[in-house]
Amino acid sequence: MIESITSFESVDLSNNLLNSQLIVCDIDNTILYIPIFKTYAYFYKLVKNMFPNKSRYILYSEASKLFNENKKAAYEENSCVTDFIGFQRLLNRIREIDGKLIYLTARSSYSIQITKKQFEENGLIYDEANTYYTNNTIHKGDFLEKVLKIDTKTPIIFIDDLDDNLNNVAYKYPNSKCYKFIYDKSR
Numbered sequence: 260m261i262e263s264i265t266s267f268e269s270v271d272l273s274n275n276l277l278n279s280q281l282i283v284c285d286i287d288n289t290i291l292y293i294p295i296f297k298t299y300a301y302f303y304k305l306v307k308n309m310f311p312n313k314s315r316y317i318l319y320s321e322a323s324k325l326f327n328e329n330k331k332a333a334y335e336e337n338s339c340v341t342d343f344i345g346f347q348r349l350l351n352r353i354r355e356i357d358g359k360l361i362y363l364t365a366r367s368s369y370s371i372q373i374t375k376k377q378f379e380e381n382g383l384i385y386d387e388a389n390t391y392y393t394n395n396t397i398h399k400g401d402f403l404e405k406v407l408k409i410d411t412k413t414p415i416i417f418i419d420d421l422d423d424n425l426n427n428v429a430y431k432y433p434n435s436k437c438y439k440f441i442y443d444k445s446r
């Protein structure tokens with residue numbers, strides 16, 4: 260089940276089936292907003308529209324090039340927290356139920372230092388042991404199952420802004436509750 264939310268306050272931890280609950284949260288456009296950050300999917304669509312007859316391989320490599328250039332520029336821009344108070348309250352609520360939060364990002368592991376810096380600049384604590392980077396090479400649901408070895412029956416709570424990630428996790432983890440985070444810039 261996927262529910263759209265604009266604040267972390269709406270994440271429901273009350274249906275706690277287990278003593279300890281696992282919350283998995285994305286970073287870009289979920290916790291942190293970076294003004295000019297655009298997704299890989301955005302660039303793929305862009306080059307596909309520009310060159311409808313090119314092979315997938317060419318589209319893939321062109322999109323990757325644009326994505327990486329944009330990412331480099333984006334990470335030098337100022338970032339901000341999408342919902343600072345809501346997120347702090349969520350952290351408190353997770354502590355109260357003795358839950359565990361992991362951060363799961365498609366960023367590459369080369370961005371550990373910049374990620375740490377962005378968390379700290381924004382008054383967030385960077386949790387090195389619980390922050391994972393997929394390097395954009397594996398779906399998030401597959402990463403949870405195959406890399407972190409989390410049983411697919413686990414009722415995880417998953418928060419992300421991208422439908423692809425949400426659908427993949429909802430499919431892999433049928434007992435999960437998935438939240439699509441929509442950043443409301445007017446907040």
Ligand SMILES: [Mg+2]
Binds near residue numbers: 287288419
């Ligand atoms: Mg994201």
